[in-house]
Amino acid sequence: MIHPSHLKPGDHIGMVCPAGAIPLEKVQTCIATLESWGYKVVLGKTVGAKYYTFSGTDAERAEDLQSMLDNPEIKAVLCARGGYGLSKIIDQINFTKFVAHPKWVIGFSDITVLHAAIHQLGIASIHGPMAAAFSKGADGEIYIQSERDILEGRATSFQVGPNPANQFGTATAPLIGGNLCLIAHLIGSKYSIDTSGKILFLEDTTEHHYNLDRMMIQLRNAGLLNNIKGLVMGGFTSLKDEWTDIGQDIVSMVQSYVPNKTIPIAFDFPISHELPNYAVKEGGSYYFEVNANGTILREA
Secondary structure, three states: OEOOOOOOOOOEEEEEOOOEOOOHHHHHHHHHHHHHOOOEEEEOOOOOOOEOOEOOOHHHHHHHHHHHHHOOOEEEEEEOOOOOOHHHHHHHOOOHHHHHOOOEEEEOHHHHHHHHHHHHOOEOEEEOOOHHHHHOOHHHHHHHHHHHHHHOOOOOEEEEOOOOOOEOEEEEEEEEEEEHHHHHHHOOOOOOOOOOOOEEEEEEEOOOHHHHHHHHHHHHHOOOOOOOOEEEEEEEEOOOOOHHHOOOOHHHHHHHHOOOOOOOEEOOOOOOOOOOOOOEEEOOEEEEEEEOOEEEEEEO
8 A cells, every 4th residue: 555645844734524524623623733843824715615515516615626636735634524425426526636646635424435445456544533623622632642643644542441241362564444325325336345355344333233333244245244354343323223123233243254263353333433542543554452351443
């Protein structure tokens, strides 16, 4: 994988909304924080704009994202929020200049679509906090710092406590994943992710348990769970019903559909739609260990 250059003081970070809309006032803390780190923030036309649930028409959002990816002065692109809409425009994006001059692309949720496209180009990206997380104060500081560490070239390492459902083991492999809904959505398209030989991470929010089950079955049936080296299950937050409605929670779904009973599997890892949400490199090589004391995920 090609890793974009690390940022240095004075570099420009572009902020764009390639999917859902966000009010301009809700990105001010993020802008101030990035500037306090020594960066210059360039706002895209879609930041603060609104077209129904989107930040602009398909054409406007595609043009704004394209401009950020092509601009040689922009060294990183921070997606201000997720939402819905990237799959509507991803085929319109020309990555020629981006491949010639890679830059960090940051985000999660619907941005999973963009990560998947970038990963196929052999370029690493950052699955991590977006603009709203910068307004969480002390609660969000450690997670924002993990994002800064990646941007500035410091290796990250995370250690969390044990979970009784964890499956013990170790693996060193590239890390890939994101939002479960979007990964299932991409199956059958040219952006479907290749999980073979990799550590897969998944998270989701505001879903019914039957829908989580449906998506996990889709991953199983498409072979995405067959040859993984490890599985990191992040937060599954603000779910719309109780697991008792279908008789399965996310743990039992994983236990049912992941065929390899010897790979490391960690549950409730701090990658989530809500805090806690550590930043990780899509495509980066990680050492992953799950044992009786907890879980370790660190850059290898």
